[in-house]
Amino acid sequence: MRKLRIGVLGSGKGSNFRAIREAIATGQIEAEVAVVVSDVEGAGILQLAEEAGVKNTTVTDRRYKTRLSPEVEAELVAILKQANVELVVLAGYMRMVKTPLLDAFPRHIINIHPSLLPKFPGLESWRQALAAGEKIAGCTVHYVDAGMDTGGIIAQAEVPVRPGDTAETLHARIQLEEHRIYPEVVARFARRELP
Ligand code: GRF
Numbered sequence: 001m002r003k004l005r006i007g008v009l010g011s012g013k014g015s016n017f018r019a020i021r022e023a024i025a026t027g028q029i030e031a032e033v034a035v036v037v038s039d040v041e042g043a044g045i046l047q048l049a050e051e052a053g054v055k056n057t058t059v060t061d062r063r064y065k066t067r068l069s070p071e072v073e074a075e076l077v078a079i080l081k082q083a084n085v086e087l088v089v090l091a092g093y094m095r096m097v098k099t100p101l102l103d104a105f106p107r108h109i110i111n112i113h114p115s116l117l118p119k120f121p122g123l124e125s126w127r128q129a130l131a132a133g134e135k136i137a138g139c140t141v142h143y144v145d146a147g148m149d150t151g152g153i154i155a156q157a158e159v160p161v162r163p164g165d166t167a168e169t170l171h172a173r174i175q176l177e178e179h180r181i182y183p184e185v186v187a188r189f190a191r192r193e194l195p
Helices: 013-027 044-051 070-081 126-129 167-190
Strands: 004-010 031-038 055-058 086-089 107-113 135-141 152-158
Touching: 004 013, 004 044, 004 070, 004 126, 004 135, 013 044, 013 167, 031 044, 031 070, 031 167, 044 055, 086 167, 107 167, 126 135, 126 167, 135 167, 152 167
Parallel strands: 004 031, 004 086, 031 055, 086 107
Antiparallel strands: 107 135, 135 152
């Protein structure tokens, strides 16, 4: 089977990108990361891509913080299409995805979110879970639609909240599960089991 071509979008340190790369290296995922794009110049994820020899670039828009303007998003689509990307993987990408990107990859944009959606959409969900006194937190891989963290759920993992947890310790425990389930979902796309 032809290898699935992935485009990874991220704004941060890129630990989920690293987990996906490692799963590709060990043969768990039959795919290739065609390009990594960040909206943050010098983001850790770009450095990781560079070290791994993966094509990478920055597409940003100083006019907005939480989205790209349609014109700039069209540039991003052009980069992804030029790299023959089939699946867009959001890995800590801190902007909402809009048109034209959504229309360019119907049901082929996925995201990892650090809560058991539909609980705690939005920012720093692990902090929200802790503040709400939850006993079980977790993470969710879902399709991306025009809403915030509202697309169809593909996979979830539960993570216990332990006595004495801080936002940092809980987030770290959630991230371990993210690094397990995100590569699993990408592997399912690569085997053409999804969508
Ligand atoms: C993760 O916690 C993910 O759930 C959220 O952003 C964070 C990204 O972390 N969407 P990293 O850049 O993959 O390390």
